[in-house]
Amino acid sequence: MLSTELNKLVKVSFIGHPAVGKTTMLKLLSKNTIDRIYMPTHGFDLKTVQIESFTLKIWDLAGQKNYLKAYSKDHLLGSDIIIVVTDSTPRNVLSSRELINYATHFVGRDCPIIAIANKQDLKSVDGRMDPERVGEILKVKTFGLTAINPEQRMILINIIRKELERVAVKRGMREDEF
Numbered sequence: 001m002l003s004t005e006l007n008k009l010v011k012v013s014f015i016g017h018p019a020v021g022k023t024t025m026l027k028l029l030s031k032n033t034i035d036r037i038y039m040p041t042h043g044f045d046l047k048t049v050q051i052e053s054f055t056l057k058i059w060d061l062a063g064q065k066n067y068l069k070a071y072s073k074d075h076l077l078g079s080d081i082i083i084v085v086t087d088s089t090p091r092n093v094l095s096s097r098e099l100i101n102y103a104t105h106f107v108g109r110d111c112p113i114i115a116i117a118n119k120q121d122l123k124s125v126d127g128r129m130d131p132e133r134v135g136e137i138l139k140v141k142t143f144g145l146t147a148i149n150p151e152q153r154m155i156l157i158n159i160i161r162k163e164l165e166r167v168a169v170k171r172g173m174r175e176d177e178f
């Protein structure tokens with residue numbers, strides 16, 4: 001049924017400063033091989049990813065200098081889930097808090113905003129923060145990740161799946177429909 005199909009179409013927006021790992025996360029979701037070459041995203045990338053019966057339209061919103069302006073209303077509006085990606089350094093986490101405030105303006109309280117404390121593999125070498133600490137600062141649900149590790153693909157999928165279930169419930173879907 002068409003309405004069921006539409007119910008399963010979900011817009012997910014990745015936001016975060018340059019080089020925190022947004023594109024790597026998108027690749028982690030879509031395949032198993034991770035390309036370590038850094039290609040700054042210009043504008044945005046749009047990828048379609050299937051998680052169970054859901055079709056996710058994932059917007060990887062970029063921006064090098066004026067990143068705040070790049071997260072324009074048009075990009076964020078209509079998001080069902082916003083995922084803020086940080087590299088877990090204190091400085092980046094603090095400025096990600098601003099990004100969350102900015103995003104909240106456009107999407108209101110209905111759209112869940114969660115955070116990924118990425119680059120956890122570097123935590124022991126350079127003082128990055130663990131996900132608990134990052135979550136305290138950002139005041140949103142926060143999960144740790146090492147996006148360059150293909151073995152962490154299921155971790156990321158499970159994080160998103162939890163949020164998808166909430167979206168489905170909000171849309172009035174029954175559990176046997178998702």
Ligand SMILES: Nc1nc2c(ncn2[C@@H]2O[C@H](COP(=O)(O)OP(=O)(O)O)[C@@H](O)[C@H]2O)c(=O)[nH]1
Nearest residue numbers: 018019020021022023024036038119146147148
């Ligand atoms: N050590 C480490 N490097 C990462 C991780 N995730 C991404 N990177 C690297 O960080 C750089 C920027 O990643 P990218 O996904 O392009 O960042 P974006 O600008 O947010 O899209 C690349 O060189 C990635 O390989 C991670 O979990 N650990």
Ligand SMILES: [Mg+2]
Nearest residue numbers: 022023040041
């Ligand atoms: Mg990118």
